[in-house]
Structure formats: structure tokens, C-alpha cells
Amino acid sequence: MPAVVLYYSTFQGSYFRFCERDAFSSLRLTRNSDLKRINGFCNKPQESPKPPTHIYSHRVPLHKPTDWEKKILIWSGRFKKEDEIPETVSFEMLDAAKNKVRVKISYVMIALTVAGCIFMVIEGKKGAKRHESLTSLNLEKKARLREEAAVKAKTE
Template sequence: MLRLFTKTALARISHPKLENVRFLSQTKCVFEKTPASSTSNESQSPQTPANQAPTDAAQTQPWQKKSQYRNVTNFDKRVLVSVGKYKSLNDVPDKVPHETLDRARDKFRVKMCIYMMVVCVIFCIVQIIRGKKAAERGESVVNSNMEWHRKYNEEAAKKENK
């Protein structure tokens, strides 16, 4: 039922160097539920556990490195505080892991989009109320457009006569 991937994809997932990749380590448990074909020699290679750290520094892969820290700007500090990661601007350190900063920016972006949607709905409601009041007074877009064209044509006629 879960055999959506080819045999080569299964062989790549069982490759020991790719064991620590997050996506592959998560999908491997899905593939273990299905019977693996024994035709591929690559799928029978020895595997190391995903949570075991390499013993040699030369074996360290880029995805195994500790998180890199980034300098925090004043705007980033405000984002981190508004998201709720820190209590005040003084609590924010000078360097923050980039994963934390990216996650905070994503939350801030979603929060700002929600605020803009709320403001847009409020402005729409205000315009509806203003339009209904203008209709009660007898004003309409067609009448105001006709009035503007009448004034424009009068001014143009005055300029031609001079």
C-alpha cells in the first residue's frame, strides 16, 4: 500500500551517509512497515543509528553541525519580543540561533497578515456604512461623475472663449 517510491529510492534511504537527514529519517519508519525487496545490494549495507553522533571530526556532515548564531538587529529584537520568545528587549541576547530567528520571523509574518486582514475587513465595513449613508442623502457615483464632467466641460469652454 505504501509502495509509492521505487526500489532505488528505498536503497537511497538505507544509505548510511544519508541517515541523519531529517526527511529521510522520518520517512524511513514509513518504509520499514512495507517489506523491502532483497534484489538491491545497496539496501543491505550496514546502518548506524540516526541519533548516534559521529566519532571522527572528518565524518561530520553539514547537517550535523551545531546551529549557527546570527547577530540580532533592533528589528529582530522587536520581532522576538512580539512573538513572545523573550519578555523584553533587554532580555534578547546579541546572538540568536538562526532557526529561532527564522521561526520568529515566520510567526511574525503570519501575525502581520492576520492583522492586515482584520484591518481590511474593518475598512470594508466602514466603506459600506459610508456608502449607505451617501445613498440615503441621494448621492451616487453616477451623479458625482456627471457633476465632475459638467464642471470640466464648463472650464474647458471658458478656456476656449478666452
């Protein structure tokens, strides 16, 4: 049963009838999700995508390492000597070597920090035995600067 909508026009005094197939066809089509007909586009058959012009091989892209990257590969333990390093290496191998070197450097930095802290604790304890403190050192320095300023004032 088609839905009929009536409009009253006061200018002409007559009724206009619009059937669903005429006025509301776009609404009917949106319900059916046929958007190409709503916009008035012609329905061309979809063209299949063109096959790629080049054939993709599953090879890993290679990179020629610089002298610095060769040193990193040696430091990471991947190769023993520079002669063993191939002419081209994969980016994954280079990234893994860089990460290994970063970890080694961070371990060295941690060890140096701990050693520095231990050294400062030992030096602080030695200074405490000699009754040295920052306060006493500052007071001595200020007293010496006052004396120098007084001597300078007398000579001028």
C-alpha cells in the first residue's frame, strides 16, 4: 500500500498528490542503502584494480653500514672484526646492535653513578674525621676575603 501525502496550496486552491514513487523515491532508496541512485550517478560496473606493475619480493631491504655503524656492530658483539662485517646489513640487525650498545652504555653509566656516590660518601667521612664541613670552609673563606679587603683598603 503506497503512502500518499497531500499538500494544500493556498495560491492555487487545489490539492497536489505525490506518490511515494515520485516525490519520496530518494527516501525509499536511503532505506535500501542505494546511495548511487540518490545522487543521480550512473551505475558503472566497478573496474577491478590493476595488478601491480612490479612484483614485490619478500627480501629485507639492506643498508651499507658507515664506519660508525661498523664500530657499533663490533661493540655489540655481533661481529668480532671489521673484516667479518658484510658489505650490506639489514636494518633490523643494525637496530638490534644499536639497542645492545645503548643498554651497555646505560649499564656503564649506572655503575659510574654508583661508584661516584660511594666515593663521595668515603670522602665525606674522611672530611668529618678532620672536622671539615661546608660551614667551616665557608666561614674561613669569608674571613680570608674580609682580611684581603681590609689590606686592600689600607694600601689605597
